[in-house]
Amino acid sequence: MSKKQKWWELTRENLETKEMLKGIGYAIGYAVAVILLILVVTIVAFYFTPYIAEASEHEDEITRTVTNVELYSSSEILDRSDELDGRTLVYEGETIGEALERGDNAWVNVSDGRNAMGLWLSASEAGKITRYGDYRNDGDIVRATGVFRRSCSEHGGELDIHVSSIEILRVGEERSYSVSPSKGVLAAVTLVFLGGAVMLNRRYSQKSSKKIIKRRRRT
Amino acid sequence: MLLKPTTHDWRIIAHYAGRLIVAVGILMLVPLITGIIFGEWNSVLDFAIGASVTVGFGLVMTTVFPQTSDLTTMQGLAVVAIAWLLAMIFSTIPLYLSGHYLSVLDASFDAMSGFTTTGLVLVQDIDHAPNALNMWRHLMTFIGGQGIAVLALSVLIRVSGAGGAFEVYSGEAREERVLPNVARTARFIWTVTFTYMVIGVTVLFAVLLWQGMEPVKGIMHSIWVFMGSWDTAGHAPQSQSIMFYHSFPVELVTLVLMLGGTLSFGIHYALWHKRRREITRNVESVGFVISVALLSTGVMAGLVAAGTYLGLGELFRRGLYQVLSAHTTTGYMTIYPSELATQWAPLALLSLMIAMGIGGIASSTAGGIKLLRVAIAFKAFVLEIKRLILPESAVVKQKFHHFGTRVINDAVLRNALLIFTVFLLTFFGGAAMGMLFGIPFTEALFESTSAAANNGLTIGVTSADMPTLLKLTYIVQMWFGRLEFLTVMAFFALVIAAWRGR
Numbered sequence: 001m002s003k004k005q006k007w008w009e010l011t012r013e014n015l016e017t018k019e020m021l022k023g024i025g026y027a028i029g030y031a032v033a034v035i036l037l038i039l040v041v042t043i044v045a046f047y048f049t050p051y052i053a054e055a056s057e058h059e060d061e062i063t064r065t066v067t068n069v070e071l072y073s074s075s076e077i078l079d080r081s082d083e084l085d086g087r088t089l090v091y092e093g094e095t096i097g098e099a100l101e102r103g104d105n106a107w108v109n110v111s112d113g114r115n116a117m118g119l120w121l122s123a124s125e126a127g128k129i130t131r132y133g134d135y136r137n138d139g140d141i142v143r144a145t146g147v148f149r150r151s152c153s154e155h156g157g158e159l160d161i162h163v164s165s166i167e168i169l170r171v172g173e174e175r176s177y178s179v180s181p182s183k184g185v186l187a188a189v190t191l192v193f194l195g196g197a198v199m200l201n202r203r204y205s206q207k208s209s210k211k212i213i214k215r216r217r218r219t
Numbered sequence: 220m221l222l223k224p225t226t227h228d229w230r231i232i233a234h235y236a237g238r239l240i241v242a243v244g245i246l247m248l249v250p251l252i253t254g255i256i257f258g259e260w261n262s263v264l265d266f267a268i269g270a271s272v273t274v275g276f277g278l279v280m281t282t283v284f285p286q287t288s289d290l291t292t293m294q295g296l297a298v299v300a301i302a303w304l305l306a307m308i309f310s311t312i313p314l315y316l317s318g319h320y321l322s323v324l325d326a327s328f329d330a331m332s333g334f335t336t337t338g339l340v341l342v343q344d345i346d347h348a349p350n351a352l353n354m355w356r357h358l359m360t361f362i363g364g365q366g367i368a369v370l371a372l373s374v375l376i377r378v379s380g381a382g383g384a385f386e387v388y389s390g391e392a393r394e395e396r397v398l399p400n401v402a403r404t405a406r407f408i409w410t411v412t413f414t415y416m417v418i419g420v421t422v423l424f425a426v427l428l429w430q431g432m433e434p435v436k437g438i439m440h441s442i443w444v445f446m447g448s449w450d451t452a453g454h455a456p457q458s459q460s461i462m463f464y465h466s467f468p469v470e471l472v473t474l475v476l477m478l479g480g481t482l483s484f485g486i487h488y489a490l491w492h493k494r495r496r497e498i499t500r501n502v503e504s505v506g507f508v509i510s511v512a513l514l515s516t517g518v519m520a521g522l523v524a525a526g527t528y529l530g531l532g533e534l535f536r537r538g539l540y541q542v543l544s545a546h547t548t549t550g551y552m553t554i555y556p557s558e559l560a561t562q563w564a565p566l567a568l569l570s571l572m573i574a575m576g577i578g579g580i581a582s583s584t585a586g587g588i589k590l591l592r593v594a595i596a597f598k599a600f601v602l603e604i605k606r607l608i609l610p611e612s613a614v615v616k617q618k619f620h621h622f623g624t625r626v627i628n629d630a631v632l633r634n635a636l637l638i639f640t641v642f643l644l645t646f647f648g649g650a651a652m653g654m655l656f657g658i659p660f661t662e663a664l665f666e667s668t669s670a671a672a673n674n675g676l677t678i679g680v681t682s683a684d685m686p687t688l689l690k691l692t693y694i695v696q697m698w699f700g701r702l703e704f705l706t707v708m709a710f711f712a713l714v715i716a717a718w719r720g721r
Contacts, residue, residue: 078557096346097457100431100465107431107465109457111346115555116459135259135349150562156467157533159555175347183264183316190271197275201282 069145074115077148081159085150091117091161092169095139099126110142119144120155121163131172141170223720224713230284232297237280239302239367243309244273249358250313254351262317262351269313276309293709300710302367303698307331310359317352319343321683324690331694333359334367335701336584338453338550338675339666339693341683345458350439353456357446363701364450364480364584365412369405404484411487412449419445419476423469430466444469448476451585453550453675461551470536473551474543481507481547481579485622502598502619503580503590507546510577510590514570515542521567538567541676545574548586550675559678560662572665575674576646586673586700588642592635594619599632641704645671645696652692653680671696 093112133139146163247270254262314326423441489497578587602617649667
């Protein structure tokens, strides 16, 4: 590099020579300066419009009494896991995936829309469930009563609920999907675009390859 | 004098970026076929639209900007940086059309997270997602982990006799050529991957059947979990990550696959050719073992001291699993994100963050600073200590083994420290951005480190509710982290040159 070069003068030659790293160092310096400037502007902007955290304001976080034990949402269970550890509670949600049977027992995953939790229950109780949620199905909505463990020693420290009884609140049903006509039209248009691009490419490629062959013959 | 890039430069960059994009578009046929098999017709249309637009755009680019010469280093790096951005943009199309994202930005976030094998996700209602969508989510991690350029070099770009292939290859944070020819190297990478894929999917399928899963779901889950583990991405087909299976055997298989994925393809090559001593001598594999041992101790000590987990089984399945998931930058979790925030002691969290930051082995599918750079920095530190305690006339050298004995010199050290420093700046820069939005320091640093190191472990910050600016910050961090800065910086340098040059 010449002595009179300025700090931003990052040339292609620099990058192609031994001084590549040095040149990129300049670029990083430049980028850091820009990022710092953006940070300062953002700090000033947010100083006047402070962000209000809404993380804990979940509408579904309701607690109510159901047959002497309390109903908790998954968010509440996770947030208050120390306090609820070892207590009998009620948890409601949709069964998802499938029952994973392990001998006389089974794991059933139940989602309340925020999180899914693992329920450990007898295979006979799991047998009450008629449908599990996936792309094709809405799973049963169940109400499970059982003992919550923050770190279950029986299951390698898993956070789970050992369910004593399960009640089907709403039987799941098959989901119906209709093919979107607008998507069909869009797909047709994009396929025409693809066809045009392929034709253009093939035609041009033939021309350019002919040119290359001609050039080679001349030389 | 600053030289403005010529029209020729831009044309050649556009040509090669177009080729890489065609490769991405063609791969959208895999979820499309998956959709046809499972009768998910809306998804079929989503991917037909996505594939048509992507391949069409790529073909137009390659046609309008024909190849007239080989790539230079600068052009090669710019091609990779642009191709990764374009891959994110085009992959957003089917994701957003699926209806499982609240905004285009959320879909773009997941696309970048997929390609960079990060694993932070904003997808909604994934438990009801179609198989085609899940296939694409995991396939993106598979392509990204192997490298978009690696894919193109092995399939689409005929590089026999063509220069510039190495520039594109190395632009994806891969410096070592396993074989003399880059195209053959790329094919070796795929050979290793497909071999492990056959073994991994078979074992996972058998384990999932044994653990009570039905066969069709079992085969799909085993393919996806293989991709998530081997490519150290941490994507999972269910919202509970690996916890969905409630299975120690599944956790064990994923651990083995994660470790396989975090080994460099150079080490795989050595192992395939029965040079087993390489793994016991290589500074990275040795460093990985030492680092895992130290950081596991930190995590275990933190968890035991806080009384979070006390039994050996609990410490292994909840503690060590998270350490290995963090260190390999996979991001699979056997605990809920909120447990990290509320149950894990600061020492355990710090150890986990260090594991995430260091990441895996260079030239593997893993992200992070990489052990090679950490080892070089450590060796350089030892070298300086030696210089201080030995007589001034003594000639002091520090060697390390990395596919042969190498000496630490200024160039090696400068390269390692440069990337090391920029990673640290990015970790803290992202944390600062998080703190601007009221997120506490620890949580902000954890999530920022996870994004920049392409990890995917989350402490609960990443959600569709988070501010737009923070989503953009994490997208940039994931992009920078996966390409290890130099590639993206070279692209920016080109843009600056176009702006300021003559």
